[in-house]
Every structure is written in structure tokens, then in C-alpha cells.
Amino acid sequence: MMQSRLSIFFLSAMLLGSSASPGSADPTAKAAEMKTLLPHLDSERIEELLTRGELSHMIETDEGPLLVPGDDLRRLITGDLEAIDYTTGVEVLNIIPGDYDDFDTVAAANLLLELSTLEGLEYYSASRERMRTLFVQSYAIDSAENERRVDDPFIEEAPGGGSVIMFQEDMTFGKNKLRIAYNITPSTIHMVTENITTFSWGPVPLIKPGNLRLHALVYRGDNFTLYYGSFGAKAIRIGILEKRIYNSFYNRLVALYGWFQAKLSSSADGAAGGRIY
Numbered sequence: 001m002m003q004s005r006l007s008i009f010f011l012s013a014m015l016l017g018s019s020a021s022p023g024s025a026d027p028t029a030k031a032a033e034m035k036t037l038l039p040h041l042d043s044e045r046i047e048e049l050l051t052r053g054e055l056s057h058m059i060e061t062d063e064g065p066l067l068v069p070g071d072d073l074r075r076l077i078t079g080d081l082e083a084i085d086y087t088t089g090v091e092v093l094n095i096i097p098g099d100y101d102d103f104d105t106v107a108a109a110n111l112l113l114e115l116s117t118l119e120g121l122e123y124y125s126a127s128r129e130r131m132r133t134l135f136v137q138s139y140a141i142d143s144a145e146n147e148r149r150v151d152d153p154f155i156e157e158a159p160g161g162g163s164v165i166m167f168q169e170d171m172t173f174g175k176n177k178l179r180i181a182y183n184i185t186p187s188t189i190h191m192v193t194e195n196i197t198t199f200s201w202g203p204v205p206l207i208k209p210g211n212l213r214l215h216a217l218v219y220r221g222d223n224f225t226l227y228y229g230s231f232g233a234k235a236i237r238i239g240i241l242e243k244r245i246y247n248s249f250y251n252r253l254v255a256l257y258g259w260f261q262a263k264l265s266s267s268a269d270g271a272a273g274g275r276i277y
Contacts, residue, residue, distance in 0.1 A: 030223040037069040037221065053097065056250070059089030059232060067093040069219045069226050073190070077215050080192065081232040084211050089232035090250045094257055096218075096225045096264065103220050106158050109184045111263045112191060112216065113153045115140050115166050123255035126247050134255055137169040144177050144196050158184045165196070172248050173199045173206070189218040206245055207235045214249075216256065227260065229253040 027050070034046050041049075049055045059065050064081065068074035068091070081089060118138035125132040142148040144165055153164045161183035169175045177196040182189070193214035199207040211234040219226040231249035 026223070033221055033223050037219075037226075038067065039071070040066045049093065049095065054092065054094045056090065056092045058246075059086075059091055059230065061086065065089070065091050065230055067091045068217070068228060068230075069093070069221070073188075073217065073219075077217075077230065080213055080215070084213060084232070084234050086213075086232040087234050087237060088246050089230065090246060090253065091228065091230035092250070092253045092257065094227045094261075096227055096261060098264075103225050105184055105186060105189050105218065105220060106155055106160075107267070108218055108264065109155050109158075109182065109189045111267060112189065112218075112260060113155065113164070113182065114263070115152050115164070115180075117263070118168070118259065121255055121259050123251045126251065127244070133171055134252065135168055135170050137167065137175075139167055140164050141167045141177070144179075147177070153182075155182075155184055158186050160184050166193075173201065187220045189216075191216040201244065205236070207233045211235070214252075216260075227257055229257055 030050060031046060034050065035041075035043075038046065038049075041055075045055065055067055057065070057067050059081070064078040065074060068077050116139045118135045121134045121138075122131045123134045124130075140150050140152055142150050142165070147167060149167075153162060155162075161181070163179060163181045166178045166180055167175070168178065175197075176199060178193050179196055180191055180193045182191040184190075193212075193216075194210060195207060195212040196209055198205045198209055199212060213230075213232045215228070215230045217226075217228040219228065231253060233245065233249075235245050
């Protein structure tokens with residue numbers, strides 16, 4: 001388990017405020033709702049999540065993800081990982097800090113779909129022990145064949161959904177194309193990213209096309225709003241490379257949540273994509 005080891009797809013320092021007090025709901029009601037959503041966690045882990053505002057977990061192939069809020073979504077994500085015969089995975093769950101009585105999933109989804117704003121995003125590199133640029137380039141394209149840059153997608157109502165092809169160049173795996181499918185309801189945002197091209201580390205192919213999944217999920221509960229991120233892949237099983245893949249994607253999850261939470265904070269006054277809360 002990877003609790004406070006790397007602080008990745010979600011470093012507390014990147015959250016622009018403490019996630020330990022995510023709203024003003026009654027603590028007993030919050031604990032009860034959390035236990036209903038996460039029945040596979042014991043009371044100690046539930047308390048840790050409520051206190052710290054985040055949990056992380058290495059996804060073992062014999063137990064699957066444990067931090068997905070709700071059994072229906074957990075079965076969906078577990079099935080998606082099993083379909084690619086995943087060999088490695090990590091998940092992180094955060095309580096988004098703040099009061100979200102009027103949380104707007106459509107506006108929040110449009111923030112997540114601002115793919116071009118990922119350019120220049122930084123993450124903590126455990127191997128280098130410093131912050132490093134994650135994405136050099138990031139933008140939507142018209143197709144995997146033409147690769148013509150197009151505007152970021154935009155959702156107008158929920159329920160709704162669609163898909164987009166994205167081009168990204170990052171400092172670890174180079175240039176890649178990915179397919180993102182997204183679905184929005186009044187209470188959830190679910191985005192699934194799949195690789196179209198091979199993820200390589202230098203000359204070494206690590207993850208073949210179709211063998212990577214990144215799930216991003218926003219869940220609006222009665223007493224809090226949650227952000228869930230997970231990575232799973234059928235990847236090359238070579239000692240140090242396997243660990244590098246795991247660490248890299250854990251850190252991506254932390255960085256992506258920090259990016260989204262920062263956008264939520266700056267949009268609190270309704271300046272970006274409509275009022276979110």
C-alpha cells in the first residue's frame with residue numbers, strides 16, 4: 001500500500017488547502033455514507049479517509065480496486081481492468097474540500113475535459129526527488145490518423161457523454177495518442193482513458209495499445225463530493241521497470257487530482273464553465 005509514500009495524483013501540498021475538512025456535513029452522517037459506499041474498507045481506513053481526505057491503494061489482481069465509491073461503479077471498473085488482464089494498478093480516493101450543495105457535474109466535467117490546460121502540469125518525480133514537467137504537449141485531435149488539433153470537448157447537459165482522441169507528449173513515455181470516453185449524470189462524472197499507441201520507456205515497449213486504463217470519477221454524495229482516480233495496465237514484468245510504471249502512474253494520479261482541484265477552486269465564483277459550487 002502506498003499511503004504517504006510518493007504524494008502523487010494527489011499531494012496534499014497541491015490541494016490549495018487542507019482536504020482534511022471537506023465540508024460541514026455531520027460527521028456521523030458522513031461516516032455512515034462513506035461506509036455504505038466503501039463496504040470493503042474497515043472502520044480504521046474509513047476514519048483515515050475522513051480525517052486526511054485521501055486514501056491510496058495498490059490494486060492487487062486477486063482483489064481488484066477497493067476505493068471505488070459504490071458497488072455498481074466498482075464492478076464496472078473491476079470488469080474493465082480484468083478485460084485487459086491487468087498486471088499492475090493503483091487507485092487514489094480524495095474528498096474534495098469545500099461545501100458542494102450546488103455542485104454542478106456538467107461544469108465540473110467541462111473542467112476535466114479542458115485537455116489543453118494539462119500542458120506544463122508538474123508532478124513529483126520520486127526518482128529525481130524534485131518536481132518535473134509531466135505533459136509537454138496535450139490537446140484533442142480530430143482522429144488518430146490525421147492528428148489535427150481541435151478544440152477541447154464541451155458538454156452542455158447531463159446525462160450526456162461522448163469520446164475524444166487526445167495527443168500527449170510527456171517526459172517519461174514520449175508522444176502518445178489516447179482515447180477518452182466520458183459519461184456525465186447529475187451525480188457522477190466518469191472518464192476512461194485507453195492508450196491507442198504503445199507506451200515506451202526509451203526504446204523499451206512497456207504497455208501495448210489497448211492495455212492501459214485510467215479511470216477518473218467524480219461522485220456527488222449526500223454529505224461530500226469524491227474524486228477517484230485509478231490506473232491499471234497489462235505491462236511488461238521486469239523488476240525495476242515494473243516499479244517505474246507503478247510509481248509514474250501513481251504520481252500522475254496525484255498530479256491530475258491537484259490540477260482538477262485547483263481548477264475547481266478557481267472556478268468557485270463561476271468564472272469557468274458555469275458555477276460549480
